[in-house]
Amino acid sequence: xxxxxxxxxxxxxxxxxxxxxxxxxxxxxxxxxxxxxxxxxxxxxxxxxxxxxxxxxxxxxxxxxxxxxxxxxxxxxxxxxxxxxxxxxxxxxxxxxxxxxxxxxxxxxxxxxxxxxxxxxxxxxxxxxxxxxxxxxxxxxxxxxxxxxxxxxxxxxxxxxxxxxxxxxxxxxxxxxxxxxxxxxxxxxxxxxxxxxxxxxxxxxxxxxxxxxxxxxxxxxxxxxxxxxxxxxxxxxxxxxxxxxxxxxxxxxxxxxxxxxxxxxxxxxxxxxxxxxxxxxxxxxxxxxxxxxxxxxxxxxxxxxxxxxxxxxxxxxxxxxxxxxxxxxxxxxxxxxxxxxxxxxxxxxxxxxxxxxxxxxxxxxxxxxxxxxxxxxxxxxxxxxxxxxxxxxxxxxx
Numbered sequence: 001x002x003x004x005x006x007x008x009x010x011x012x013x014x015x016x017x018x019x020x021x022x023x024x025x026x027x028x029x030x031x032x033x034x035x036x037x038x039x040x041x042x043x044x045x046x047x048x049x050x051x052x053x054x055x056x057x058x059x060x061x062x063x064x065x066x067x068x069x070x071x072x073x074x075x076x077x078x079x080x081x082x083x084x085x086x087x088x089x090x091x092x093x094x095x096x097x098x099x100x101x102x103x104x105x106x107x108x109x110x111x112x113x114x115x116x117x118x119x120x121x122x123x124x125x126x127x128x129x130x131x132x133x134x135x136x137x138x139x140x141x142x143x144x145x146x147x148x149x150x151x152x153x154x155x156x157x158x159x160x161x162x163x164x165x166x167x168x169x170x171x172x173x174x175x176x177x178x179x180x181x182x183x184x185x186x187x188x189x190x191x192x193x194x195x196x197x198x199x200x201x202x203x204x205x206x207x208x209x210x211x212x213x214x215x216x217x218x219x220x221x222x223x224x225x226x227x228x229x230x231x232x233x234x235x236x237x238x239x240x241x242x243x244x245x246x247x248x249x250x251x252x253x254x255x256x257x258x259x260x261x262x263x264x265x266x267x268x269x270x271x272x273x274x275x276x277x278x279x280x281x282x283x284x285x286x287x288x289x290x291x292x293x294x295x296x297x298x299x300x301x302x303x304x305x306x307x308x309x310x311x312x313x314x315x316x317x318x319x320x321x322x323x324x325x326x327x328x329x330x331x332x333x334x335x336x337x338x339x340x341x342x343x344x345x346x347x348x349x350x351x352x353x354x355x356x357x358x359x360x361x362x363x364x365x366x367x368x369x370x371x372x373x374x375x376x377x378x379x380x381x382x383x384x385x386x387x388x389x390x391x392x393x394x395x396x397x398x
Contacts (some may be wrong), residue, residue, distance in 0.1 A: 039081040041074065041344045043334055044088065044109035046100060046124060046135070047116055051092025052242045055270050056323055057116040058313040060138055061087065063327025064113060065310070066303045074335050077342045083335070090115055092240075094123035101127035109133065110346050111337065111353075113330050116323060118142030118159075118189045125152055134337070134350035138330045139264060139287065139323050142192050146371040153353055155330055155365050157375040159189070159263075162285050163196030165378045165395045166261050169283070170234045171204055173392075174259060178207045180232035182223050182247070184239060185212040193238040193263055217243075220250045228256060238263035245274040252278040259283060267322050267381075267389075269315035275383040282383040288325035289379045289391045293361035300324060319388070322362075322379070329360030 045064060048057035064085060073080050086107045088100040097115070101124035104112055112128055112135040115121045121140040128135045129151045137145055137154030141162060146152050170176040179201050183190030191212070198208040209230050211223050224247070227235050235258050237247055244266045251260065259281040262271070267286040275282050290297055297320055304310045304318045314321070336356045341348035357366045366374045381389045 039079060040084050041076070041081045041338065042084045042086045042107060042109040043331070044086050044104035044107065044112035044114075044133075046088055046090060046097075046104060046112050046114035046121075048092040048120065049087070049089045052240045053092035053117045053120075053265075055241050055268055055315065056139075056265065056321075057090075057092070057114075059268070059315075059321040060114070060116045060323040060327040062304075062310055062313050062321075063300070063324035063329075064331045066300050066324070067328045067331035069303065070299065071332070071335065074338050076338060076344055081344065090117075090120045090124065092117060092120065094119050097121075097123035098127050100124065105131040105133065110344050111136065111334050111349050113327070113334060114138060115140060118145055118192075119187070121145045121152070122188070125149065128152070131346075132350065133346045134353050136330055136334060136353070138326045141264065142189055143372075144188070144192075150371070151350060153367055153371040155333060155360075155362075155373045156264075156287055156326060157378060158372060159193045160196045161375065162263055162378060163193050164200050165380070166236065166263070166285050167197050167200035167204065167206075169285075169380055169393070169395055170201070170236070170259075170261060171206065173283075174233055176206065176233035178209070178231055178233050180227035180230060180235045180258075181208060181210045182220075182227070182235065182237045182239070183210075183212055184217075184243065185214055187239075189265075190238050194236070197236055197238075213243075218246060220247050221254060224251050224254050224256055227258065228254070232258050234259050234261055236261045238265065240265060241268045241270050244268075244271045248274040248278065248280055248282065252280055256280070261285075264322065269317060269319055269321065272319070272383055272387060272389065273315075275385050276387045278385055280383070280385070282385075283380055283392060284382075285378045285380050285395075286322040287379065288320075288322040288362045289381055289389065290320045291391070292379075293325070296325065296328065296361040300328070325361050329358070329362050329365060332360060333358045333365055 047061045088103045090097040090100040097120040118140040139156045141159045181194040262284040266284040301318045337353040340352040380392045
């Protein structure tokens with residue numbers, strides 16, 4: 001009994017110390033040395049793992065996690081540091097984004113990656129700015145993410161470029177003259193893309209009809225019937241994953257024959273599942289298509305299939321999402337910035353990032369004077385309606 005009592009007291013003491021101490025990483029600065037003796041540098045992962053954009057956020061983070069498993073250390077000024085990914089869930093919400101960003105600042109991260117979603121990126125921007133930390137968007141395509149600041153960068157193409165590519169594709173592929181554009185009211189991402197698409201499509205002689213639905217809408221029959229009544233040759237709907245799945249399902253039930261064009265948000269396994277077994281012609285613009293980098297494809301598929309949590313994050317299969325390829329590239333660009341800085345200091349990394357160049361699985365990456373990626377190409381792929389994407393064309397803006 002005395003031995004059991006002593007053991008119980010010892011366990012209670014350990015638990016008490018753990019509870020009081022909390023997460024030891026939260027009190028250590030970037031580049032610190034934990035109790036193990038290893039030097040650690042922290043990379044913040046600012047992504048949605050809940051809310052409407054959770055599917056995309058998880059897949060984007062999956063690419064970073066795979067890269068981290070592949071290259072878990074970085075050499076800084078002759079010393080090896082362990083790279084620790086520190087996640088913060090922004091909830092797919094502009095209301096929650098600032099507190100998620102503040103959490104990363106309190107964790108003393110050296111640089112931040114994310115987010116999937118332009119709105120949350122902009123909502124968190126000032127938090128990163130005030131902390132003097134560089135943030136690097138992975139697939140947040142709205143031009144305003146980087147406009148007027150020197151701390152937010154990105155490795156993806158922008159919405160004006162994406163809209164031009166899709167508008168040109170609609171006219172080249174389908175000889176479209178009338179386009180119906182549908183987006184969520186108040187969504188800067190949706191409305192910005194629609195405005196760019198309208199500008200290009202009308203400049204090329206086409207007619208554009210626009211409509212907006214309220215947040216949390218689930219019935220799209222009225223809008224789809226309007227598109228049919230207006231004789232739309234194409235439907236352009238750059239919406240969230242959750243809305244896209246509903247639009248596709250309801251378009252099928254209404255017998256919509258006009259091709260549906262989507263932006264990069266629709267390049268997702270959940271959208272692919274919604275199109276499976278339908279007659280819907282679905283085309284999306286995106287950053288990467290499986291087969292573009294065979295060694296990466298093989299590696300991440302092995303990682304997904306050998307890790308139950310990773311497979312769950314990927315929607316239960318091993319189809320490679322373009323955002324995963326972009327998350328993978330973003331991780332390595334961050335490592336290049338850290339090495340170029342020769343320091344774990346966030347200010348030094350922020351100063352080094354504009355001059356970083358890197359050839360990733362998604363192509364060559366460099367930054368212009370604004371902090372945007374220099375990109376001139378987008379992949380357009382279509383759903384086979386059998387649970388797979390197929391490359392349609394590699395399109396450049398004219």
